[in-house]
Amino acid sequence: MTMSAAGLSPETLSVIRGQTPGVKSRIHMDNSGSALMADPVIDVMQQAFQRDVALGGYVAQAQQADQLEAGYGSLSSLLGGETSDYAFVGSAVDGWTKAFYSLPLGPGDNIVTAYNEYCSNYIAYLQLVKTRGIEVRVARQAPVGAVDLDHLEQLIDDRTALISLSHMPSSSGEINPVAKVGAIARSAGVLFQLDACQSVGHVPVNVTEIDCDIMTGTSRKFLRGPRGIGFLYINEKARAAMEPVVLTNQSAVWSSVDDYSLRDDARVFEAWERSVVNQLGFAAAIDYLLELGVEAATGQIANNAAYLRARLPDIKGVTVECPPSATSAIITLNVDGHSSEQVKAALEQQNIGVQTASIVHTRLDMEERGIEAAVRVSPHYYTSRDEMDGLLTALDAL
Ligand SMILES: Cc1ncc(COP(=O)(O)O)c(C=O)c1O
Numbered sequence: 001m002t003m004s005a006a007g008l009s010p011e012t013l014s015v016i017r018g019q020t021p022g023v024k025s026r027i028h029m030d031n032s033g034s035a036l037m038a039d040p041v042i043d044v045m046q047q048a049f050q051r052d053v054a055l056g057g058y059v060a061q062a063q064q065a066d067q068l069e070a071g072y073g074s075l076s077s078l079l080g081g082e083t084s085d086y087a088f089v090g091s092a093v094d095g096w097t098k099a100f101y102s103l104p105l106g107p108g109d110n111i112v113t114a115y116n117e118y119c120s121n122y123i124a125y126l127q128l129v130k131t132r133g134i135e136v137r138v139a140r141q142a143p144v145g146a147v148d149l150d151h152l153e154q155l156i157d158d159r160t161a162l163i164s165l166s167h168m169p170s171s172s173g174e175i176n177p178v179a180k181v182g183a184i185a186r187s188a189g190v191l192f193q194l195d196a197c198q199s200v201g202h203v204p205v206n207v208t209e210i211d212c213d214i215m216t217g218t219s220r221k222f223l224r225g226p227r228g229i230g231f232l233y234i235n236e237k238a239r240a241a242m243e244p245v246v247l248t249n250q251s252a253v254w255s256s257v258d259d260y261s262l263r264d265d266a267r268v269f270e271a272w273e274r275s276v277v278n279q280l281g282f283a284a285a286i287d288y289l290l291e292l293g294v295e296a297a298t299g300q301i302a303n304n305a306a307y308l309r310a311r312l313p314d315i316k317g318v319t320v321e322c323p324p325s326a327t328s329a330i331i332t333l334n335v336d337g338h339s340s341e342q343v344k345a346a347l348e349q350q351n352i353g354v355q356t357a358s359i360v361h362t363r364l365d366m367e368e369r370g371i372e373a374a375v376r377v378s379p380h381y382y383t384s385r386d387e388m389d390g391l392l393t394a395l396d397a398l
Contacts, residue, residue: 007300008292008381016292016382026351027387032170032198032330032378033355034220034227037281040288041225045281052277061276068276071283075231078286078294079215080206084265087232088279092197093120095216095232098269099193100124100164102242107133109161114139114147114176116169116365118195125164134161138364145325146174152181156188163192167199171357171376172365173305173326175203182211191238197221197230201289202329203298213238219278222301222329222380225285229278234266244268292381300381305329308379308388315396321374332357332374335398340373343398350394 008016017023022036037045051060061068072083089095100121105111105128113125115138125136137160139152147165156163163185167178178194185192193214199205201222207215215233219225244251244262248271252260262268289297308331312320317336335343340356347354355376359366366372379388 007303028353029377030353030355031380035224041284044284045277048277048280074283074286080208087266087269089230089232092216092218092230099214101245105134110135111162112137112155114165115141118166119361145323147176160190166195169362171362173322173328173330178210219282223285225282226278229282297381301329304379304383329378331377340375343375
């Protein structure tokens with residue numbers, strides 16, 4: 001596959017679209033919800049499923065042990081770190097909660113997060129406020145957009161046990177400057193947990209460059225893998241600081257009648273039972289992106305986001321709801337005289353798939369900006385110019 005520096009060449013795009021069955025029947029603009037899988041991923045999953053059918057799950061798993069193992073290498077090739085720092089988990093939230101609840105957070109400790117934090121993470125903070133007496137400190141938005149690094153730094157004191165935020169919030173299009181947050185965490189000697197659910201596959205992400213200790217993401221969004229699987233990155237330092245909140249027969253060996261020995265890698269957070277089909281499909285999706293080239297693929301996503309962001313404000317009745325600093329491919333908008341659900345339904349009638357974002361997803365940010373709900377449009381690198389024009393025309397017609 002050839003590529004141009006700033007994105008994908010038309011020939012490569014055409015190959016990719018030919019390998020993406022989903023684009024044949026509809027315009028898929030919900031990649032921040034769940035993207036379309038490519039043939040090489042689908043083939044791997046179908047073969048794995050057929051092995052389950054023919055051999056039974058355990059024999060099939062044993063026969064695919066090497067490919068399953070290679071998946072950890074795919075994660076570290078894409079995202080940096082050691083293979084021993086990665087675990088496959090059921091979802092981004094599954095990995096995030098396993099790490100978070102395992103941290104030794106107690107009365108008087110505080111965690112520092114950001115104004116655009118994701119609902120599930122913030123709910124977990126609120127629960128530990130109730131049950132463990134921790135304090136949550138929220139860094140505000142900077143005048144130029146995204147998290148205010150000066151404010152974040154001011155919120156840290158000697159009782160700060162964790163900095164935890166989302167790289168890309170699910171509904172504003174902003175991108176937090178996470179490598180700068182990592183540098184602040186490092187100089188303060190505080191652990192840094194990053195929710196990269198929307199950013200992996202969307203922009204280049206590397207745990208060493210960001211200097212985070214814990215990172216989570218999912219397969220189904222910008223990485224174009226199957227649903228029902230995600231990853232947890234957790235480095236040795238973070239593992240040493242925590243007691244896993246749950247243990248399974250994969251986390252530990254029952255070594256004597258009254259004792260067990262823990263694994264010493266990130267797979268301490270895995271369970272024996274899993275979807276082998278999904279794990280192989282997820283690894284195939286990562287390999288597909290690596291072959292395509294992260295720079296080219298993410299460059300194309302950025303180009304597509306810029307194309308839509310430049311044209312949406314010109315459509316009569318459309319209000320782009322993202323802050324002015326937003327550049328990502330997660331674009332929120334509203335259409336005069338229509339609820340976001342009505343817009344979604346009207347577009348669906350034309351086989352254009354979009355999503356809605358609600359205040360409950362990123363309450364601190366959306367409440368501050370007075371937005372209850374919005375239509376969420378998210379192109380991928382495989383989205384064509386014609387498809388984006390199709391969406392713009394359909395919105396115009398509304
Ligand atoms: C920022 C962010 N974090 C976490 C999640 C949850 O991911 P999952 O459903 O895979 O657990 C989402 C999903 O939309 C998200 O946008």
